[in-house]
Each structure stands twice: as structure tokens, then as C-alpha cells.
Amino acid sequence: MSLYTTTLLILDPDPYNSIDRLYRRVIQQAMHVTLPTGCLDIFVARPPTRFRETHFVVAQLYKISAELKQLENKEDIDVRVLLEGVGGFDIGDARNRSWEVVAVGKSDSKLLPVFIAEQHSSWFSPALQIIILPMERSIETSSRLPSLPSDEDGSHPPTEEGPHLGEAGLVIDSTDEEGGDLDDEGEEAQYPIVALGGTFDHLHDGHKILLTMAGFLTGESLIIGVTGEALLQNKKYKEYLEPFPQRCAAVLNFLAYIYPALHATTDEINDVYGQSVTIEAIDALVISGETRQGAKLVNQERTRRGFHALKVWEIGVVNGDANDQWAGKLSSTDLRKREFEKGELAKGQGTQQKLE
Incomplete structure (x- = not known):
């Protein structure tokens, strides 16, 4: 083969x-x-x-x-x-x-x-x-429906025909109680300028989903804040963090491949805000579930500066849940840990060879 x-x-x-x-x-x-x-x-x-x-x-x-x-x-x-x-x-x-x-x-x-x-x-x-x-036979459904059925509490029940969309971990609620603007599914629209932020170390599937869905919402420009040194001091296995230019290049290369017409830029961020509070023209913010509090702070600061609040779209954390402190999620820390363990194994093998 x-x-x-x-x-x-x-x-x-x-x-x-x-x-x-x-x-x-x-x-x-x-x-x-x-x-x-x-x-x-x-x-x-x-x-x-x-x-x-x-x-x-x-x-x-x-x-x-x-x-x-x-x-x-x-x-x-x-x-x-x-x-x-x-x-x-x-x-x-x-x-x-x-x-x-x-x-x-x-x-x-x-x-x-x-x-x-x-x-x-x-x-x-x-x-x-x-x-x-070869593939399994398709289960016939009525059609590609315009929206998903919902229970009264807003959840999406599983059906015999298809999966439970809640499995993806996406949380889309109504306007939050602290004045942030957490978007509901609403009418689908692209926003001219969208922002998001992250460390993007050892670009993995969770990052790819976040970037893919941010680009899905973007009509013209996507601004990506990439974490700088000031916010990385307490990262586990910090010595295995990829350099800032390498992380930026990985993000831009991925976006250029999947969305060739999208204009994407990266900028170093060393606080929770980044350019989301300095560029008034930004329309929407894409976050993961674990950064929801940061989105609230961003909109509070924008309001203080006289800017309009951002629409906030939340991407579910893959393989993780807020109720278990995101245990099991796709993690850059785990990837750095693997590098650490490989390094320790190599050192051990080198020491053993010397002794022999």
C-alpha cells in the first residue's frame, strides 16, 4: 500500500x-x-x-x-x-x-x-x-434544518437521528449579568474586524478550532493577540515554550492555509486587554470558556473608554468541562510536558550508555 x-x-x-x-x-x-x-x-x-x-x-x-x-x-x-x-x-x-x-x-x-x-x-x-x-450507511433525516431544537432551558437534547451538539462544549448564552455582551446564535453575520488572544504554544487542535471559528466570523480582518513574556512567568515547563516569533508564525501560517482571503495579524499582549481596548473599530471578540472573565473585563474597559461593547462568541474547550476545572482538555502544557519527559529519557539513556 x-x-x-x-x-x-x-x-x-x-x-x-x-x-x-x-x-x-x-x-x-x-x-x-x-x-x-x-x-x-x-x-x-x-x-x-x-x-x-x-x-x-x-x-x-x-x-x-x-x-x-x-x-x-x-x-x-x-x-x-x-x-x-x-x-x-x-x-x-x-x-x-x-x-x-x-x-x-x-x-x-x-x-x-x-x-x-x-x-x-x-x-x-x-x-x-x-x-x-467504504463508509457506513447514512441515517436519513428530514433536511438540513435551519436551527437546532432546544429544551426550555436552552440545552440541545440528543435525538435518534443525530448527536448531541452540546458535546462540542459550545456555550452561547444571552447577555451576561455584568454588562458584557455574550452573543447568542442570532442571525449569522460576519463582523468586519474580530479579535482573539492566546498563548498558541505548540499549536494543537484546540487552537485550530478556536482560530477556525474566529475566521468563520470574520469578514475582513482578524487580530490575534499572542501572549508575551510578562504573562508566561508561571507557565509549567516554561523552558519548553516556543519562542514568540515561532508561535506567531504558526498561527499566521495555519490561517493563511485554511482562509487564504482573510487578513490576519498578530500582536504581542502582556495583559488581559491587548488591542481589544485600543482599537475602537473591533466588532467582536472570540474566547474559550476558560477566558470568559477576561472578556467581561475587556468590555468594562471599553465602556470606560467610551467604546462600544464587543460581541462575544465563546468556543467550547475541547475534551474539557468547566465543572472539572477543564481537566482532560487539549493542552499546550501537556505537549511541553511530553518534551520534558523525552528530554529526561534521553538524558537517562545517555547516562546509562556512559556507565556501560
């Missing part, structure tokens, strides 16, 4: 169908043909237009991929979820990429004619090998 450095997997998931049941096997097979140090791009054709559904699809695909990478002992495969038509990314962009093979589940093979036509329209695009993968 041939192994490829770069694999494109095209799929057409529906948030009202079980993504795990339908696509776990397909993603696993795509990993089988990808080198352990290669790249697997998952191209979502016809992604949902609403924030909640898109967040769920993106988070589920990264979650399933992370589980399979561990199962297949291919944890170094770089998985990227691409959304058709968002941020300037289209299936026709295949001719500008370096994919070596395109894989598609049998039920999604109807997507291939457009892809092949786009490929043939380019003089510079070599013919790609195409692999049709």
Missing part, C-alpha cells in the same frame, strides 16, 4: 447525522494511506452556515481525528479542517495545493466531478490519484 505525504479527504457531513458513526472509518482509512509525519486535510463540502452547527462539525472532526491518531500511532500527522466557501477556500483551490491523493467516502463520491473538473482546468495541476472509501 502506498503512503502519501499529503492526503485530501473530501466529505459532506451533516450535524443532524452522527458524524462519528458515518465518518470515523473513513477518516481512519485516510490516515492509513498518510505517512506518520504527513498531512491530512479534511475538506468539508457545503459546511453549515450557522455558527453552532459549524463549530460542532469542526470540533467533531478534530476530536475523531485526535482519537484515531492515537489509536493508529500516528500522532504527528497534521490534520487541518477546511471549510468550502469560507475565508476564500474553495474546492477549486486544489490546483494550488500539494495534495498527492484525494480520498472520498462512497456516499460522498458525488462531490468528485466538480473536484476533477477544477483539477483539469489547471495546466499546472498534476492528475491526482483518487481513492473511494
